[in-house]
Amino acid sequence: MAVIDVFAHVLPPKFLAQMNAIHPNVLANFPYMKNDLLTDVAQHRSSLPTAHQQIISAVNLNPEDFVDPDQAAKLCRSANAEIAAMVRDNRDIFPAGVAMLPMNNVPAALQIIDDQVAGSDALVGVQLFTQALGQPVTAEAYEPVFAKMAAIGTPIWLHPVFDMQKPANNLTFSWEYELTQAMYGIVAAKYFRKYPGLKVIVHHAGAMVPYFSQRIKYIQTAEDYADFQKFYVDTAILGNPKALELAVDFFGIDHVLFGTDSPFGIPPVGPTAVIEQAVNDMAITTAQKQAIFRDNWQALTA
Incomplete structure (x- = not known):
């Protein structure tokens, strides 16, 4: 049975061409995105270990950072159609996107969810980032997206971005802090209680939350502590089985899913082998490892 990686990235080539037409050399500020594995499906395919599948999401080249609301909506629709086509043309490695x-256009975002995600055979959720347009993802303007996703029972993938108001951003620690703050914001806004069907898959094993679970328990309310445990998390921390065991201890075995952040993290093809080994080295049962590798994903999307 295949291992399913729930958090792997692509950069749809037609979308990239559209962005380059609007802003020539658009990747100048994103050198890590200059990676052929993001855009070339044949190379991407050859980089995958045997019996591995990936749920693909786009890298954080977000149209709202570059264009007006109408253009952003059109670009997202086009990119989504391209991701869906990548899935349909490569079901053996990309079961979903x-x-x-x-x-910057929430009404259009809600319509995209209705048109391209709800009931789709290829797109099984949406990706949100910890901030959008300099505002936290839990800003009031974005709440309708959470409400809509809860209503259709489809997951949100939560990915970090830098807070550009901070002067010392770095990839080692900043993204984990931003994820943690976004999780706190979702809990503080009581979204899990307001929208009981809400499902959020958090990148990087839930960031700081498992390590500081007892601070959460004793500083925040029992209700908030329980809400933190409602997140789903992936395994994308570049190894470290003991840290992954903390994630399982806090979120529960059924809320931890195999995810790698490929092709990033460990050149040249990503950290899949390292993270798979880390899961295999965890002090958990064989059945629990199988839950992380595949079964939890199937249950989440059943």
Whole structure:
């Protein structure tokens, strides 16, 4: 049976060409995105270990950072159609994809969810980032997206971005802090209680939350502590079985899913082998490892 990686990235080539037409050399500020594995499906395919499948989501080249609301909506629709086509043409390695949303155009984002995600055979959720347009993802303007996703029972993938108001951003620690703050914001806004069907898959094993679970328990309310445990998390921390065991201890075995952040993290093809080994080295049962590798994903999307 295949291992399913729930958090792997692509950069749809037609979408990239559209962005380059609007802003020539658009990747100048994103050198890590200059990776052929993001855009070339044949190379991407050859980089995958045997019996591995990936749920694909776009890298954080977000149209709302570059264009007006109408253009952003059109670009997201086009990119989503391209991701869906990548899935349909490569079902053996890409069983599903994740949609982009124009966060400078929330009405259009809600319509995209209705048109391209709800009931789709290819797009099984949406990706949100910890911030959009300099505002936290839990800003009031973005709440309708959470409500809509809860209503259709389809997951949100939560990915970090830098807070550009901070002067010392770095990839080692900043993204984990931003994820943690976004999780706190979702809990503080009581979204899990307001929208009981809400499902959020958090990148990087839930960031700081498992390590600081007892601070959460004793500083925050029992209700908030329980809400933190409602997140789903992936395994994308570049190894470290003991840290992954903390994630399982806090979120529960059924809320931890195999995810790698490929092709990023460990050149040249990503950290899949390292993270798979880390899961295999965890002090958990064989059945629990199988839950992480595949069964939890199937249950989440059943």
